[in-house]
Amino acid sequence: MKRAxxxxxxxxxxxxxxxxxxGVTFDxxxxxxxxxxxxxxxxxxxxxxxxxxxxxxxxxxxFDGRHLFQIAEDRIRRIDPGTGEVLATIPAPxxxxxxxxxxxxxxxxxxxxxxxxxxxxxxxxxxxxxxxxSDRFVTGVTWVEGELWHGTWEGDESDLRRIDPASGEVLExxxxxxxxxxxxxxxxxxxRFFCGGGNSGKVRAVRRPRRGAxxx
Numbered sequence: 001m002k003r004a005x006x007x008x009x010x011x012x013x014x015x016x017x018x019x020x021x022x023g024v025t026f027d028x029x030x031x032x033x034x035x036x037x038x039x040x041x042x043x044x045x046x047x048x049x050x051x052x053x054x055x056x057x058x059x060x061x062x063f064d065g066r067h068l069f070q071i072a073e074d075r076i077r078r079i080d081p082g083t084g085e086v087l088a089t090i091p092a093p094x095x096x097x098x099x100x101x102x103x104x105x106x107x108x109x110x111x112x113x114x115x116x117x118x119x120x121x122x123x124x125x126x127x128x129x130x131x132x133x134s135d136r137f138v139t140g141v142t143w144v145e146g147e148l149w150h151g152t153w154e155g156d157e158s159d160l161r162r163i164d165p166a167s168g169e170v171l172e173x174x175x176x177x178x179x180x181x182x183x184x185x186x187x188x189x190x191x192r193f194f195c196g197g198g199n200s201g202k203v204r205a206v207r208r209p210r211r212g213a214x215x216x
Contacts, residue, residue, distance in 0.1 A: 006160060006174040007207040009192065012047045014201030015040065021196040021203055023061030023071065023101055024140060024184035027081065031194050032068060033184065033203055034061050039070060039079070042203060044194070053084035060101025060141070061184065062108060069108060069123070071098050076108065076126070090126030093119045100141035100150060100185060111138035111150060118150060132168045136161070140185025140196060144208070151182035151195065158182040160193060160206065174206065 013021070018035030025032045030050060031042040034057035041051040056072030063069070067087065068079040074096040078088040092098040093110055100111030100118075107129060108121040118141055120129040132148075139158075140151035148165045152158055156179045162172035176182060176195075184196030193206045 001170055002172040002209075004172075004174055004209060006176045008177070008180075009205040009207055010047075011197075012042060012044075012203040012205075013197070015049060019201045020183075020199050021201055022057065022059045022099075022183050024186045024194045024196045024203060025061040025063045025068070025101075026186045026188050026194060027063045027068075031186070031203060032061055032063065032081075033194075033196060034058060034070065035201070039068065039084075044188075044205065053079065053081070055079055055084055055086060059099050060111060061186075062101040062103040064103040064123075069101055069103065071101055071110070074098075076101070076110070076121075078123070088124075090121075090123070093121055093126070093128050099137075099139045099183075102141040102143055102186070104143035109141050109143065109148075111141045113137055113139065118148075132163070132165060134161075134163070134168060135170075139183050142185045142187045142193070144187035144189060149185060149187070149193070151185040153181050153183060153198065160185065160195070172209070174209065176206075180204075 022034035039053040059071035094112040099113040102109040136152040158176040160174040181198030183198040
């Protein structure tokens with residue numbers, strides 16, 4: 001297993017009215033995050049909040065190229081990012097214990113926090129297609145270039161983990177500084193991860209390691 005210290009590139013926030021940050025996603029221009037019980041669009045260049053959608057938003061957030069998906073309590077809502085209209089709703093697999101959310105391969109990938117697992121979910125019905133077990137609490141989830149990563153947060157310890165999507169084996173770890181929470185996770189498809197900062201009220205950009213960049 002490869003292991004390295006996470007390199008924090010930038011911190012955003014805290015933001016007025018958003019003392020808790022949950023899910024995070026990226027639409028190619030804006031970082032969307034769940035904060036203050038609603039969805040907020042952050043400009044990663046300026047650090048400014050550009051828009052807010054008044055939809056229930058407590059945990060994982062994802063973007064499929066057209067729509068936002070947002071976990072609130074025991075439901076996952078599909079949302080029009082232009083209007084904030086809720087287009088569809090499906091049950092969340094953890095029945096309220098859900099955390100991270102990602103879109104990949106035509107499916108939603110849902111972290112179940114204390115259940116220590118990730119579910120692949122049919123976005124139309126909410127049916128669980130398969131489950132990947134973890135040995136840590138699961139927070140954010142993201143896919144990038146065929147790699148499955150998830151965040152962990154237990155006590156004062158958090159890290160980002162690349163895992164084998166077939167076996168759940170941990171292949172790589174990025175250890176966050178002590179006391180730095182990871183409550184949501186998304187990649188920009190290139191060199192950055194965006195991480196929700198839990199009760200710090202912040203969003204953090206963390207350098208994504210390239211192949212062979214981490215040390216054993």
